[in-house]
Each structure stands twice: as structure tokens, then as C-alpha cells.
Amino acid sequence: MLTIGCHLSMSSGYLSMAKDAVTIGANTFQFFTRNPRGGKAKALDMNDINSFRAYCTQYGIDKILAHAPYTMNICSADSGIREFAKKMMADDLRRMEYTPGNYYNFHPGSHVNQGVQTGIHFIVDTLNGLISEEQTTTVLLETMAGKGSEIGRCFEEISEIINAVEHRDKIGVCLDTCHIWDGGYDICNHLNAVIDEFDRLIGIGKLKAIHLNDSKNPLGSHKDRHECIGKGYIGFEALMRVVNHPVLKNLPFYLETPQPDLNGYRDEISIIRDNFIED
Template sequence: MLKIGSHVSSGGKGLLTSAQEAVTYGSSTFMLYTGAPQNTKRKPIEDFYVEEGKAVIQENAMEDIVVHAPYIINLGSYKDWTYELAVDFLQAEIHRTHYLGVRNIVLHPGAYTDKDAEYGIKRIAEGLNQVLHGVKETDVNIALETMAGKGSEIGRSFEEIAAILDNVADNDRLTVCLDTCHVHDAGYDIVNDLDGVLDRFDKIVGLDRLAVVHLNDSKNPCGAGKDRHAPIGAGYLGFKTIQSVVRHEKLRHLPMILETPWIGETDAPMYEAEIALLRGNAAERFGTDYLEDVAKLESFFTGKEIDHRQFVLDTWELLRTDAKAKKADKREPIERLYAMVAEAGLFPELTEQQINHRLIGWFSGKEIFTAV
């Protein structure tokens, strides 16, 4: 079974609540933080209801759970206080991850800020050497995440990831997390040449290093270096590209984690629909009425001469390049489409989230009827 899940919002509350939330989305894996990602405040890991959480994980056949390290960790900083905090806090997070029985903690490598990339790479490697020396008794791997290239962050190219690995003595404890939005924004064309990108990664880093995949669409074109996630199908990558990643023979064994944004006035996740559509069991998950509703959307938008891919791309291009248009109407593609459906009263009995779930289905095109 494909291991597809999401980042869970209840991670800092414990393994039990995280697992329970993941179950509601139909997940077969999930990713959690052990506390707020923006600060160092943490509740004791002993209070995470670990055994109860593991029982839920086992009952629901979930596996390869992932932890994400806090964003405030910056091993690339030239400031001693920031660097030392990063080393100490990452070591503490690894011990917490080990307590949960999780094997991989995803880490944003770091940013060089006022220095340069060469300095950043060496500084990060130095930090990782220190971190790993202090957690030898654990079996947790650090999964370096591929980054989008915004600001001074390191990890925006496969070469930078490889350079970090080459400068870490005990690098068999280092793995990699491949983020679809990030590699796209960094300039790797996974829409038209996924095989070529994976071959390049294999030559430079090694596919055997891959441990986690983050599944995210992008609000920006290839090479933009922005790192702005979109719901699956609602961005420049599109549903078919993401599904190609999920199905790829060199990737499909890995845990795949959605970090797509919550949307709508009610600010609700699309995870349940995205997981079912990518897995190919939307009819089983939601019933045949769901497919019928998606067919209604197809008929409705065809009548308005709207193609789902072209509408998405045209809207993002408008918001990206036309300042006046953006100022007049900042709504993203799915928000504009929802407004059309709501105004037409197409599904008066459905909630906003349910309609958006169906729009996610419409973005998938004919793939919705294809089982993985």
C-alpha cells in the first residue's frame, strides 16, 4: 500500500492525538512536530501518550512516521549563540524523536545569512558533526530537506546537499527529504522531466539517501525560488505530476507527506481528498456521489469554457505579473472557482470544505477514475 499521509496540526499535543488526526484523513503515514516549530517550548516527551499512539498507528496499518525539526534551527548561522542553540536544540529533538520510535527527523539545512554559500555549507556540516556525535546512542537519521532557494538558504541544489554530506564524517546517519514544491521552485523540471531529475539526483546525491518525500504543489513557476505551497492540482505542478511522483517505481516505497495549505473561509485541510485521489480510492472513501459531483463540476465549468489546468496557470500568472489585477482580486484559483460554484448554487447541501474537496477532485481530471 502506498504510504501517503500529511503533516498533522496536533503534533505538539502528543503521538496519540497526532495518530488520531492522521486517521481522520485516511493516512497510511504522517509527520508531526514535537512542539511548536517556531519556538523552543516543549512539553515533556513522556506526556505524549506514546504507547497509546503506537497502538493507533498499528491498528490503522500506518508506518514510517516522520518528525520535522523546528524552523528556528539554523546550523548555517555565523552567530555563535544561534549556532549553539541549533546544535543543542536539534540534539534534544533527536532524543525526543528516538523516544517516539521514529527513524527520520526532517531538517531544513540552514541559511548563511550575511556570509556566503561556501561558508554556510561548511558551517552546517560542522554543526551536523557535533549533533551526531552527541546522539550516538539513538538510531534516528537526519533527513536534509531539498530547499526552494529563497534568501540565503542552503540545500537549493543537489550539489549543495552532496557537499554537506561530503563534509560530515558520520554521514551514514544523514538521509534526504525530497520536496516537490521546493525542487520545482529551485529550477528542477519535474513536470516535464521527472526521470531526468531523479537520475541527476542519483548521480549527485544517491537515490539510496532518499527517506521521505514531501508532496506539495507550487504557486510559482519553475525556478522562481519562492517556496509557496498550493493544494494538489491547484498549482504549477498539477495533479498528474504529483501522481507521477507518488507512483514512480523509485519513490513509491517511501513515506509521502502532504504539507498543502488549508483553504477557504473556514480554513480547512484538503488532506483527506488529496490522499484518496492520489491513492486512487476516492469512490471508496467518499462514495459514488463524490464522483458524480465531480462530473457535475466538469459539466458546469465546460459550459463556461473553463479548463482546470489552464485556469490554474492563468490565474497564478495574473497574480504574479499584474500588480493591478492582484490588488483588485487577490483570490487564488480554488477560491475563485469556489465562488462560481457557490454563486450558481450547484451544491446547496454541501459545506465549503466538501465543495473544495470536489474541486480538488476536478483538478485531478480523468485520473480520479484510475486506481493506483
């Protein structure tokens, strides 16, 4: 069965997001834990959460993905920014346990001219300080396009972080199709080779989720500009090969395409479902 959803607004609560997902034919969704530019998170409403969990059971919504704010940089050159980011992630992981067994995704961050190794050191140090044996949430490192001083631009960097995390069973990867395309991985013409490289360097078992996006830019541009499915340089056929690949098809897919409203996501989900090949 295809598990697919899109990015939804947290403003009205968990139950509202779940109902929006069902309305557009989705059976999962992604949301920001707080304002995508950072700031204080909305207070949790236990009545909303309990209703949400019952609704998910009723309608088969599974593996929701919480996305950390874009501004959360745990490998910043500024110690104050790193500390603020660490407190934000700690709060997010605490809140995630009210909806247990789901995913928390974050951008590894930018080393800001400190060098990749220094950046990785700060990332690993934060993760080892926050990830616990008891948590049910799996923390996902997102693959990045490689603009500026981003860390996570290649599978080697992701692998180095994961291998240094103490509770490795609590960490995985969210692969963004736009990002890796912009990063130079040709999933249009050499999808199998890219998957094999991921497996060799990271291990396919660490791949937990996919951001399904087309790209406004050609291969290797390092720009990170998402496009609607089938309207970019990757193309519809190539993205459907991703969705139908035997190694990937049972993973949850999350659309982050630049749709103006939920109707656009409904149309994308519908056409992807129509072209999904059931086992």
C-alpha cells in the same frame, strides 16, 4: 502500498495525531517537534507514547516524520543563534529516540552572507557533533527553493553536506516537490532526468521521504510558496507521476499543502490513493 499522510498538530500528543491520521485515510504523518517558530518543546508523556506505539502497530502507521522549527538555523552568522539551534536539535534527537526508527527533517539553514562554504562548514560541524552511531533516528536534509541565502538549493550542496558527515548511514534527504520546482528542477516535463541527477550527485538510496506539494509559482522562481495538489504550476498529472514513479512510489509522502482543515487533507489523500498504481 502507498504510504501517505499530512502535517498534524502535536498539541494533543502522539496518540491524538495517530488517530487523526487514520480518520483522514493516512498511514503516516508529519509534525513539528515544538512551536514552528522555535521555543521549548512540550514535555513527553510516556503513557501517551506507549499508547501511540501500540496504536501504530494496530493500524499500520509507519515512518512518522518530525520537522524541526523553521527558525532553527545551524549555519547562522550569529554564534548565539547557532548554539541555540544546536541545543534545540540535540534535544529533538534525544526525544526522537522515544519513538525509534523514524525521521527527523530540518531545513539546512541560511548562511546570511557568509557564503555557501562557510554555511556548509557550520552545518557539517553541528551534524558531526550530534549524530551518533547508536541513534535509530535518520536525520533528513530538506531540499530548498533557494530564496535568499538558503543552503540546499541544489543537489550539489546537499551532496557536499552528506559526504562530510561521519555517520553517513544516519543521514538522508527529504525531497520537497514545491521546493525543487521553485529551485529550477523541472519535475513536470523532465522527472526522469531530475531523478537521474539526484542519483548521480547524492545517490537514490539517500532519498528517504517526499514532501508532496504543488507550487504557487512558475519553475525556477526561488520563492517557496506551497499550493494544494493540482492547483499550482506543477499540476496534478505531474505530481501523480512523482507518486507512481517506480523509484519513488515506495517512499513515504507527506502533504504540506495549505488546507484549511483535516477535511481538505482527507480529500487530497483520497484522490491520490484513487490514482495510485499498485505493483
